[in-house]
Amino acid sequence: MKRILIVAPAWVGDAIMAQPLYARIKARRPDAIIDVLAPAWTRPLHARMAEINELIDAPFTHGQLKLRERWKLAREIKARGYDQVIVLPNSLKSALVPLFAGIPKRTGWLGEMRYGLLNDARILDPIALPQMAQRFYALGADAGVPLTQAMPFPVLTINPDERATTVKKLGLSTDTPIVAICPGAEYGPAKRWPAKHVATLANELIDEGKQVWLFGSNKDAEICAEIRELAPQVLDLAGKTSLAEAIDLMSLAANVVCNDSGLMHVAAALQRPLVAVFGSSSPTFTPPLAIKAKIVTLDLECSPCFERICPLGHMNCLNKLDPERVYTALNKLNT
Incomplete structure (x- = not known):
């Protein structure tokens, strides 16, 4: 029996994109015990990954060295x-605990000045492994082993009883089709489709007899308020659910519309048919990994710039991406 510790990413999307790695380890070593070291708030994600045995809380926030801890x-x-x-993660700090713990085999990409910290350090070929999920997945095999089979998509499992409890608690109805919209993006405004476009799409969907539920955290309150002003019939759940509840509720959606965000990867791992709106970021690196997923992007000359705020001040990559494009993509998903 092999005991393996995974030092997992702290971002929602990145954490989800690691799930195929866990599946690969289990496929190669069914008796392997996989524990994950990650921030406590990621527990709802890892609790929905069948391969994980135990989550160990990492008591560090971004940028903190805290050598004693x-x-x-x-x-x-x-x-x-x-x-x-x-x-x-590719940071030096993420490799310190494994080194201090004296774990015999320490695997990872060479990354940020990690010579000596990792003794199974791999040199990344970004052309061979363009996607983040592929880079995680590759670490589940020995160095130099190529990806000869297609990588499976990430999967999150749902407990129907817990989901039913959440539906009842919030007084929700599931009698009519639900479209989940996730208008936030923690990275910055250059990833957020404008509220006026979201509202136009929401009103069109509501006119067709669908429900529109907004998902997000307290940080998304401002954009959700803007959407509600223009589309008052939407149901705003942003900040009103825990991450665990949001995951369970999103699994009820007939369709999902997301920016390039953590919740986009949640929807993909739930295998919900989804439309992903990309502005400043690249669908080549972090696409939604799902069977039914459409990417909508204008692919302008200035994008992807990967900036949090548009460096040119116009954010044309999203402002000029009209609601009709997303509506058309949604219809194509359902045909």
Whole structure:
């Protein structure tokens, strides 16, 4: 029996894109025990990944070194007797705890000054592995082993009883088709489709007899308020659910419309038919990994710029992406 620790990413989308790696490990070593070291708030994600045995909370926020705390955590991890650790983030800090814990095999991409911290350091070929999920997946095999089979899509499992409890608690109706819209993007405004476009699409869907539910966190309150002003019949759930509840409720959607965000990857892992709107980012690197997914992007000369705020001040990549394009993509999904 092999014990493997995964140092997982802290972002929602990145954490979900690691799930195919866990499936690959289990396919190669069914007796493997996989534990994950990640921030506590990612528990709802990892709890819905069947391959994971246990989640260990990482008490660090972005940018914090906290050497004493890392050393203390490493002592606890050492006692668990892991045979291997796979470090998914590329930062130096993410490789410190595995080193301090003395885990015999420490695997990861070479990354940020990690010579000596990893003893199974891989050199990334970005052309051979253009997608982030592929880069995670490749670490589940020995160095140099090519991807000879198609990578499976990420999968999140749902507990129907917990979902029913959430529906009842919030007084929701599932009698008519639900379209979930996720208008936020924590990275920045250059990833957010404008509220006026979202509202136009929502009104068209509502006129067809569909429900439109908005998903997001408290950080998305402003854009959701703008949408509600223009489309008052939408149901705004942003900030009113936990991440666990949002995942369960999104699984009820007939369709999902998302920016390039963590919730886009949630919808994809739930295998919901979805339309993904891309502005400043690239669908080549982090596409929605689902059987039924349409990408809508204008592919302007200035994009992808990968900036949080449009450096040219016009954000044409999203402002000029009209609602009719997304509506057409939704209809194509359902034919």
